Structures are given as C-alpha cells and as structure tokens.
Amino acid sequence: MKSMNTLSDxxxxxxxxxxxxxxxTNLVHRYKDKIYTSIYLLVKDKYLAEDIFQDAFIRVIDTINGGRYTDEGKFLPWAMRIAHNLCVDHFRKVKRSPSIKTSDDRDIFEVINFSEAGADEKMMQGQSHERVRKLLEMLPEDQREVIVMRHYADLSFKEIAKLTNCSINTALGRMRYGLINLRKMMTEKQIAL
Structure with missing residues (x-):
C-alpha cells in the first residue's frame, strides 16, 4: 500500500x-493551511476563521458521506468554494444584525478602543508590518500595486481596475498571484506574522 502522503485526493x-x-484526516491536513489562510484573509479574525474552517470541513464530510461529491479531480477548489461561501454567509448574517452607530455613521465597536495594546504587542506588530513591507517590495510592480491599493488604500477592485487601466478580473488575478507569491516568500524565508 502506498503511503497516504503520495495518494491523490x-x-x-x-x-x-x-x-x-x-x-x-490526511486530506484535511493536506489542505488545512491553504483553506484556513484564505478564510482568515477574508474574515480577519482568528477565532472566527477557525469556526468557519471547522464548518467548511463538516460540510465537506457531509457531502462526501451523502454521496453528493462528484469526483472531478478538483477537491481543493471545491473545498475552497465551500469555505468562501461560508464566509459570505457570515457577512450577510452580520449585515442583517443591528449595529450601534455613532453620529458620523460608524459602528460603535470600531470607534471604542476596549484595551490599549502593550508595548511588546506594539513592537511585535511593528516588526510584522515591516516584514510585510519588505516582502511587498520583492513582488512584481503590478501585483504590489493592487495589494497596496486594496489593503492600504482600502479601494474596491472596481476602483483599482479603473486606476490601473485594466479589467476587474485582471485586478483580481494580480491580487491573487501577489498573495500567492507573498505566501511562497514567507514559506521560503520561514517568516511567521
């Protein structure tokens, strides 16, 4: 019998x-980092990402057990789509729940700072930001430009496409490849944020 690691999905x-x-178990371990990271990048909350990750694999298991999984050789994209849909569902649910707004229409929980970060936390955060900036400088210019516009300038992909004279799909592709390259560089350099 082949080793589990050498078997296909x-x-x-x-x-x-x-x-x-x-x-x-082997299949989950094979893709857990990719799927968790994609969820985390969408929800930006470690604990919420863990919950959605677990829900995604519960759905995966239920679908496989129910005989509804079609074996097309595309397990990872299928599992990623389930995780992405769960993220979208989460944001829809949050959007429907009432929120407390300030007079300038901002969510009260974004305005109130419940705890001041300690000096060590600020220092570690600063070091992490510096590492990311250095890695960003190593990306091709078109990928770096889209990531900076999206994450630092908080522009929509429609705005980015207009500013860079490309289609929305091209902007999305540049973002995707930029993030893939960043992850690859972080893995090669063994950088943890």
Missing amino acids: QQLIHLYLDGDVEAL
Whole structure:
C-alpha cells in the first residue's frame, strides 16, 4: 500500500468512503493551511476563521458521506468554494444584525478602543508590518500595486481596475498571484506574522 502522503485526493476520498478514517484526516491536513489562510484573509479574525474552517470541513464530510461529491479531480477548489461561501454567509448574517452607530455613521465597536495594546504587542506588530513591507517590495510592480491599493488604500477592485487601466478580473488575478507569491516568500524565508 502506498503511503497516504503520495495518494491523490480522489484515492484518499475513496479510501475514506471504504471506511478508512485516516484517509480523511490526511486530506484535511493536506489542505488545512491553504483553506484556513484564505478564510482568515477574508474574515480577519482568528477565532472566527477557525469556526468557519471547522464548518467548511463538516460540510465537506457531509457531502462526501451523502454521496453528493462528484469526483472531478478538483477537491481543493471545491473545498475552497465551500469555505468562501461560508464566509459570505457570515457577512450577510452580520449585515442583517443591528449595529450601534455613532453620529458620523460608524459602528460603535470600531470607534471604542476596549484595551490599549502593550508595548511588546506594539513592537511585535511593528516588526510584522515591516516584514510585510519588505516582502511587498520583492513582488512584481503590478501585483504590489493592487495589494497596496486594496489593503492600504482600502479601494474596491472596481476602483483599482479603473486606476490601473485594466479589467476587474485582471485586478483580481494580480491580487491573487501577489498573495500567492507573498505566501511562497514567507514559506521560503520561514517568516511567521
């Protein structure tokens, strides 16, 4: 029998359906970092990202157990789509819940600072920001430009596309490849933020 690490996603799913729970565990471990990171980048909250990650794999398992998973060799994109949809559902739910607004129409919880960060936390945060800035400088200019406009200037992809004279899909692609390259550089340099 091959090592579980060398088996394809489809082989692991078939083993799981045949009763090998370890095959599913291996599949989860294979993609947990990619899926968790994509969730975290959307929700920007560690604990919420963990909850959504768990919900995503519960859905994955339920779908596989229910015989509704179609074996097309695209497990990761399928699992990522489930995670993304759960993030969208979360934001829809939050949007429907009432919020307390200040006179200038800002959410009260964005205005109130419940705890001041300690000196050590500020220093670590500063170091992390510096590492990210250095990594950003290593990206191709078109990718760096989109990431900076999106995350630092808080522009929409529509605004970015207009400013850079490209389509929205091109702006999205540049963002995606920029983030992939950043993750790759962080892995190569063993940088943790």
